[in-house]
Amino acid sequence: MSDLTIAAAQSVSVNGDLGANIARHCGFIRQAAEQGVELLVFPELSLTGYEGALAAGLAIDPQDAVLQPLRDLAREMKVTAAVGMPIRLQPHGPVLIGALVMGADGSLGVYSKQHLHTGEDRYFAPGQGGSALTIGGETVALAVCADFTHASHAAAARRLGAQCYAAGVLISEKGYGPDSTLLQGYAREHGMTVLMANHGGETGGWQSAGRSAIWAADGALVVAAPGAGDCLVVARRRAGAWQGQVTAVSEV
Template sequence: MKLCAAQLGSLKGDVAANVRRHLACIEQAANVGAAVIVFPELSLTGYEPSIARQAALPLCSPHLDPLQAASDRLGIIVAAGLPLPTPNGIQIGMPIFTPSAPRQAYAKQRLHEDELPYFYAGASTSLIQAAQHRIAPAICYESMFMAHAASAKERGADIYLVSVAKTAKGVGEGHAHYPQVARELGLIVLMANCVGPADHFVAAGGSAAWDSEGRLLGCLDPHSEGMLLLDTEAGTASIMPLDAPA
């Protein structure tokens, strides 16, 4: 099976423009045979906690219909990023669009202290089924705790799908931690980070893939948009330039 990590810079709060960019990435990923594509944390609005309440959309929003339509038409699972409203507060969500199936969402379970004024933690533990694989979603900060990945492994996951918004320091820490996750738990790890301005920092790319023995298969650079295509059967990852419009 092939999975794709899209390394994007999102336009702050502009869901319509970000959806268009996502659609171009989805099309490109499907054209090279990807069954799953994952985007960075809060990719549809940008990682911008201060505007999350105003930018939040429910999973049923018609603004998201084009993503479901692309999933249906191209036969690809899409894991994007979006603030999701709940009765308890706004969650850092990962809407999941599966071909010809109801929309689902995963929400970040462990929040960084900087996120607590803006977001409410999720409790979902569902896995994504794709071909013979069971994929566990993870969003940024929580993915740096081995217990989160261990719980996914206990529930039968064999792929850890990580969506992040990380600085250069955070990318470095991730590149040290995720191979350990892979080795200790026998999980394939695919991480998608953003690039460019986000909140009060600059995101530093470095989207990457590791096999279940912790070997780095491929990595994008810190500055450029692009896509990383992971082939789980061949145990390889290839870098693709991004065709998405600005």
Template sequence: MKIAAAQIKPVKGDILKNIENHKIVIEAAINKNVDLIIFPELSITGYEPELAEQLSIDYKDPILDVFQKMADENNISITVGMPTKFNNQLLISSIIFQPKKGREVYSKRHLFPTETAVFSKGDPFCQLEIVQNKISLAICYDLSDPMHSQEAYNSGSNIYTASVLNSVNGIDDDLAKLSNIAEKYHMHVLMANFTGESGGYECAGKSSVWNTNGSLLGQLNSDDEGILIVNTDNDRIEKIYIY
């Protein structure tokens, strides 16, 4: 199976511009026959908690239909980040598009302390089944709760993906945590992060993938947009930067 971590530089609050940028990155993944591409946390809006209420949508909003079309036409699964509204709750969500399937959503379960005044806690767990693999989705602070990755393992996941906003000051801790998850549970682990600036943070880039022993297989640089692709059948890595 080929999975790609997308590393992008978000445009603050500009949904349409960010959708266009996502399409460019997805096309690069399609050209490499990727099965699943993961974008960072709140990738469609940037990580902007103070704008999340006004930018939030229902996860089935037609503004994102383009991703279902790309999934259907190219046999690729896609997750994008978006603030969503459900039962008057504001959520940090990954919206999931799979070929010829209905749209799904996973909402962040473990909130960073500064997020609790703005967002509500989301779903308990999310697992995708793609090309005979079971993939668990995490959104940023989810990965800091050991119960999240343990539940992924207990549910039979062999791949763990994290959509994050990670700053230059916080990246090293999360890289260590994700490596430990890979080693402890013998899962491939993949992280997609922003570059540039978002939410007042200087984003660290360094989107990464680890093998089932917890060793780092590949990592993008700190500055450029691109995709990091891993073939989980043979641990081969491809890096593609988009300028």
């Protein structure tokens, strides 16, 4: 079992302000690089906030030059970062909830949310998922929020060989108990490391619970943020044993 360092970027989005959020994401990526993070996962729609009514106007082609600073920084810092963004895969196509993977090698991967929450279909269409990632020899499957509420999604990831299941989410305090229990259960049931990156504050009228977390493949909690706010939730595996750390991110 190889050494691995992964992290959840628990970020507070500036709702509707792509430029400000890109700058904030760059701060997270730099701090993650300082800690040796190989995979950094941001919350659902982290670059715009969870703003369904604004999504059509904010949605971009994943190759849009506006994201080039993030791609360049990820390559420079050698951090693979999965960021949340409303996207269109064709110029006049439907708006999808995307997780865009800025590769440490300069590549760009696209994951689109497959399962929508009730009411999200007013603004978004269901997507088709995306390919797994390879991070430090580990196969990582992505999920975006409601995807993980379908047990078949995590099961399919494991059948395809995933050793890590990484979800960018928006979970309120009310939903945190059942949702975190579900994710912890996937870790235990499927023998996968599970990472949950939650928003750090209010977005789209929802107050996020924060408390981003990472569970080991036996279901044991490695690390969790104590509450809301900007922070990095880092898990390091060395010689098969996990250690966790939560670091405040104050200058982003």
